[in-house]
Amino acid sequence: MKDNLTLKEAQEALSKRRISVHELCKFYSERIKEKNGDISAFLEVFEDLEKQAKEAQKSIDEGEASSLTGIPLAIKDNILIKDRKVSAASAMLEDFVAPYDSTVAGKLKKEKTVFLGRTNMDEFAMGASTEKSAFIITRNPNDTSRVPGGSSGGSAAAVSSGMAPAALGSDTGGSVRQPASFCGCVGLKPTYGAVSRFGLIAMGSSLDQIGPLTQTVTDSEILFESIAGRDPFDGTTYEREAFKEEKKPKDTVVGVPWHLIRQDGVDKEVLEVFKKNISELEKLGYKTKEVKLPQLEYTLSAYYVLVQAEISSNMARFDGMRYGAKVEGKDLLEEYMKTRALFGKEVKRRIMVGTYVLSAGYYDTYYNKAYTVRKLAISDFERVFSKDKVDVVAFPTSPTPAFKVGEKNEDPVQMYMADVFTVPANIAGVPAISIPSGTVVKEGKELPSGLQFMAPWKREDVLFSVGKHFKKEV
């Protein structure tokens, strides 16, 4: 077997009986044994692969297979799978065993997908480098002295190093797309409400979405179709609509907000790759057009107000009382204080900034202002997609390629800047995809760079269509 199979290839190999689920799982568990020591993408590899494989094979043999039957997947450590550990890479939940299935895990179980294991992440998904895990630092498979991005760095590293054909992550401000860009795979952040958040350990509830990390755009679509849809347990989810009319490249307009992209802090080589990508799109017949999204200059600041406010509320549930870790104290207050001291530095910092921006004297200055920016950013996107008649907006996924382990640990704001081009999609709720689009050379090593597209609400189909054309998958 070659290095790694795409979902599509694995589907075909299984349905044509060229391979059994058992063989497929054995292949990946051997790859994990060989590679995980250097990369540390997985926090746990499940011991019951054999049993899961048997059940999947039975489905295939009985002719009951569906799209993902028998496909091994890596799952980010903040997505609940019943009776399995799920820790959000935090000491707070080190021994926590999920009492129920997340909706997404339930859907995958129904298809008899094989869960390979749970992947490392920044603690509670707060970070952009997977260095903030309470347990271990994940390394970039392209250069192990560099970070894989984050917070879904374990999932991205697993896919791009061939330890899994595909994986799930979660994206609150870029946590699927940015690691996809750093590691060289495809990452999708669906429209807010496309995929159920039930059973996803919450960070910023108005921003979180679960999304696939895959090797191809085709695979991204396959996995997205399996996990999306309305869920009674998540009131923000909606019924999928079918959008049939696929636009040809010559009828598709790509908007480029040059005023945001040509700025300090954007790596020169990353900018060169992006410019080349835009001419490649033009060669494929796409029309390109400069667009203005003035509010996006403030979205990163607004994001760090809103997300930290939501974090301070969501993290309040970790009180040492009902589940998770508990540190005994002389009274109730001391128990809270000592238990919550188990959070890592980044989590503490975010809870505290969130508490600050929501406190009585600052609510108007920060929270209300950030909410206003969010609304205005939404209007910017509405105008670009309707009045300017743009079908997708293009950005580099990240202003830099993968940085060195430890490079951005001193200054939290430097780490925040890694999200500058991904956050607008979460703020506005629009879908966005990151696609490997070239490489830049740093210290003699080739590092991947990603091209990102954002489409109107509910129009993942446009992202897949443009992405497949760009990657010549059609």
Added chain:
Amino acid sequence: MKKDEVKHISELSRIELSSEEERGLESDFKKIISYIDKIKVVSESIDAATDTTVGEVRNVSRIDEPGDVFRTESLTRLFPKERDGYLAVKKVLEQ
């Protein structure tokens, strides 16, 4: 942001900090607050408490039928401390 302010916020957040952590957070806070202060130049202001236009607004309802998502035992076994099947917590009110 001053040191006693950091201490006050940590108490509001119910997080115990070591003195080293307190010092580190003091300087982090300065950087973070000066970065988020960028939004102050936006002149418009919408009240988040009364405005509902972010996200899709629609009625969501479902039939109120008992399902088997949660079994009592699946939740009680997660209690860090229990007594006779009940959740044990420290006394909240002093006599």
